[in-house]
Amino acid sequence: MTEDRTAVVLRDLVDGVGIVSLNRPHRHNAIDDDTGAALGDAIDWAAGDPRVRCILLRGEGPSFTSGRDMAVLGHRAQGESDFEFVRRAQERSLALMEGPKPVVAALKGYALGGGFEMALRADLRVAAGDVKLGLPEIRYGLLPDTGGPRSSPP
Secondary structure, eight states: OOOOTTSSEEEEEETTEEEEEEOOGGGTTOBOHHHHHHHHHHHHHHHHOTTOSEEEEEESTTOSBOSBOGGGTTOOGGGOOHHHHHHHHHHHHHHHHHSSSOEEEEEOSEEEHHHHHHHHHSSEEEEOTTOEEEOGGGGGTOOOTTOTTOOSOO
8 A cells, every 4th residue: 555654644554454653753643633634534444444354553753642732722623612523532432442343552652642542442552661641631620531531432
Protein backbone atom coordinates (compact mmCIF):
# COMPACT_ATOMS: atom_id res chain seq x y z
CA MET A 1 0.00 0.00 0.00
CA THR A 2 1.46 3.37 -1.01
CA GLU A 3 1.28 5.98 1.72
CA ASP A 4 1.81 9.74 1.84
CA ARG A 5 4.41 9.96 4.63
CA THR A 6 3.45 13.62 5.21
CA ALA A 7 -0.12 12.72 6.21
CA VAL A 8 -1.08 13.28 9.87
CA VAL A 9 -2.33 9.69 10.05
CA LEU A 10 -0.78 6.82 8.12
CA ARG A 11 -2.46 3.57 7.25
CA ASP A 12 -1.02 0.36 5.94
CA LEU A 13 -2.02 -3.25 5.48
CA VAL A 14 0.58 -5.89 6.36
CA ASP A 15 -0.34 -9.59 6.54
CA GLY A 16 -3.96 -8.87 7.43
CA VAL A 17 -3.09 -6.22 10.02
CA GLY A 18 -4.53 -2.76 9.43
CA ILE A 19 -1.86 -0.44 10.84
CA VAL A 20 -3.09 3.01 11.83
CA SER A 21 -0.24 5.35 12.82
CA LEU A 22 -0.52 8.86 14.20
CA ASN A 23 2.10 10.89 12.31
CA ARG A 24 2.80 14.13 14.16
CA PRO A 25 5.97 13.10 15.98
CA HIS A 26 7.11 16.72 16.42
CA ARG A 27 3.98 17.23 18.63
CA HIS A 28 4.14 13.79 20.30
CA ASN A 29 1.20 12.90 18.03
CA ALA A 30 -1.09 15.42 19.70
CA ILE A 31 -4.55 15.25 18.15
CA ASP A 32 -5.95 18.42 16.59
CA ASP A 33 -9.17 18.55 14.56
CA ASP A 34 -7.55 17.46 11.27
CA THR A 35 -5.72 14.60 12.96
CA GLY A 36 -8.88 13.49 14.76
CA ALA A 37 -10.82 13.41 11.49
CA ALA A 38 -8.03 11.53 9.70
CA LEU A 39 -7.76 9.08 12.61
CA GLY A 40 -11.50 8.41 12.45
CA ASP A 41 -11.28 7.83 8.68
CA ALA A 42 -8.34 5.46 9.10
CA ILE A 43 -10.10 3.45 11.81
CA ASP A 44 -13.23 3.30 9.63
CA TRP A 45 -11.06 2.01 6.76
CA ALA A 46 -9.50 -0.70 8.93
CA ALA A 47 -12.84 -1.71 10.43
CA GLY A 48 -14.55 -1.88 7.05
CA ASP A 49 -11.87 -3.45 4.84
CA PRO A 50 -12.43 -7.22 4.63
CA ARG A 51 -8.69 -7.78 4.12
CA VAL A 52 -8.01 -6.39 7.61
CA ARG A 53 -8.26 -9.08 10.29
CA CYS A 54 -7.08 -6.94 13.21
CA ILE A 55 -6.21 -3.28 13.84
CA LEU A 56 -2.94 -1.96 15.25
CA LEU A 57 -2.95 1.59 16.64
CA ARG A 58 0.47 3.20 17.02
CA GLY A 59 2.35 6.48 16.90
CA GLU A 60 5.32 7.59 14.82
CA GLY A 61 8.26 9.09 16.71
CA PRO A 62 8.75 9.06 20.48
CA SER A 63 5.12 8.80 21.66
CA PHE A 64 1.83 7.02 21.08
CA THR A 65 -0.05 10.29 21.58
CA SER A 66 -0.03 13.12 24.08
CA GLY A 67 -3.81 13.47 23.61
CA ARG A 68 -5.63 16.62 22.53
CA ASP A 69 -3.31 19.21 21.02
CA MET A 70 -3.00 21.96 23.63
CA ALA A 71 -2.76 24.53 20.81
CA VAL A 72 -6.45 23.92 20.01
CA LEU A 73 -7.87 23.46 23.50
CA GLY A 74 -11.09 25.42 23.88
CA HIS A 75 -11.63 25.69 20.12
CA ARG A 76 -14.07 23.67 18.08
CA ALA A 77 -13.95 23.33 14.31
CA GLN A 78 -16.70 24.84 12.16
CA GLY A 79 -18.81 26.10 15.05
CA GLU A 80 -19.26 22.65 16.57
CA SER A 81 -20.54 22.77 20.16
CA ASP A 82 -18.69 21.10 23.01
CA PHE A 83 -21.57 18.64 23.29
CA GLU A 84 -21.33 17.71 19.59
CA PHE A 85 -17.54 17.32 19.83
CA VAL A 86 -17.71 15.06 22.89
CA ARG A 87 -20.61 13.04 21.50
CA ARG A 88 -18.72 12.39 18.23
CA ALA A 89 -15.62 11.34 20.21
CA GLN A 90 -17.71 9.02 22.38
CA GLU A 91 -19.40 7.46 19.34
CA ARG A 92 -16.00 6.79 17.77
CA SER A 93 -14.76 5.26 21.02
CA LEU A 94 -17.76 2.95 21.21
CA ALA A 95 -17.41 1.96 17.54
CA LEU A 96 -13.77 1.05 18.13
CA MET A 97 -14.53 -0.88 21.30
CA GLU A 98 -17.57 -2.71 19.93
CA GLY A 99 -16.13 -3.45 16.48
CA PRO A 100 -15.83 -7.03 15.27
CA LYS A 101 -12.04 -6.90 14.80
CA PRO A 102 -9.50 -7.09 17.60
CA VAL A 103 -7.65 -3.84 18.30
CA VAL A 104 -4.09 -3.65 19.63
CA ALA A 105 -2.53 -0.41 20.90
CA ALA A 106 1.28 -0.19 20.79
CA LEU A 107 2.18 2.29 23.53
CA LYS A 108 5.43 4.22 23.98
CA GLY A 109 6.42 7.61 25.30
CA TYR A 110 3.28 9.53 26.18
CA ALA A 111 -0.23 8.05 26.13
CA LEU A 112 -2.19 10.84 27.76
CA GLY A 113 -5.75 12.15 27.97
CA GLY A 114 -7.83 11.12 24.98
CA GLY A 115 -4.88 9.09 23.70
CA PHE A 116 -4.85 7.06 26.90
CA GLU A 117 -8.62 6.66 26.63
CA MET A 118 -8.17 5.39 23.06
CA ALA A 119 -5.61 2.88 24.33
CA LEU A 120 -8.07 1.73 27.00
CA ARG A 121 -10.58 0.98 24.23
CA ALA A 122 -8.18 -1.47 22.58
CA ASP A 123 -8.60 -5.16 23.26
CA LEU A 124 -4.89 -5.47 24.01
CA ARG A 125 -2.21 -2.94 24.96
CA VAL A 126 1.50 -3.55 24.54
CA ALA A 127 3.66 -0.99 26.32
CA ALA A 128 7.32 -0.04 26.00
CA GLY A 129 9.30 0.51 29.18
CA ASP A 130 9.23 4.30 28.73
CA VAL A 131 5.46 4.72 28.49
CA LYS A 132 3.80 7.39 30.63
CA LEU A 133 0.05 6.89 31.04
CA GLY A 134 -2.32 9.43 32.47
CA LEU A 135 -5.42 11.56 32.45
CA PRO A 136 -3.97 15.05 33.11
CA GLU A 137 -7.38 16.73 32.88
CA ILE A 138 -8.35 15.40 36.30
CA ARG A 139 -5.83 17.82 37.89
CA TYR A 140 -8.17 20.61 36.78
CA GLY A 141 -11.37 18.98 37.99
CA LEU A 142 -12.33 17.82 34.49
CA LEU A 143 -13.69 14.38 33.78
CA PRO A 144 -12.27 12.32 30.92
CA ASP A 145 -14.96 13.01 28.32
CA THR A 146 -14.82 9.82 26.27
CA GLY A 147 -15.27 7.52 29.23
CA GLY A 148 -11.67 6.71 30.14
CA PRO A 149 -12.37 5.40 33.66
CA ARG A 150 -15.18 3.18 32.40
CA SER A 151 -14.03 -0.39 31.84
CA SER A 152 -16.88 -1.70 29.69
CA PRO A 153 -19.52 -0.34 27.32
CA PRO A 154 -22.84 0.83 28.79
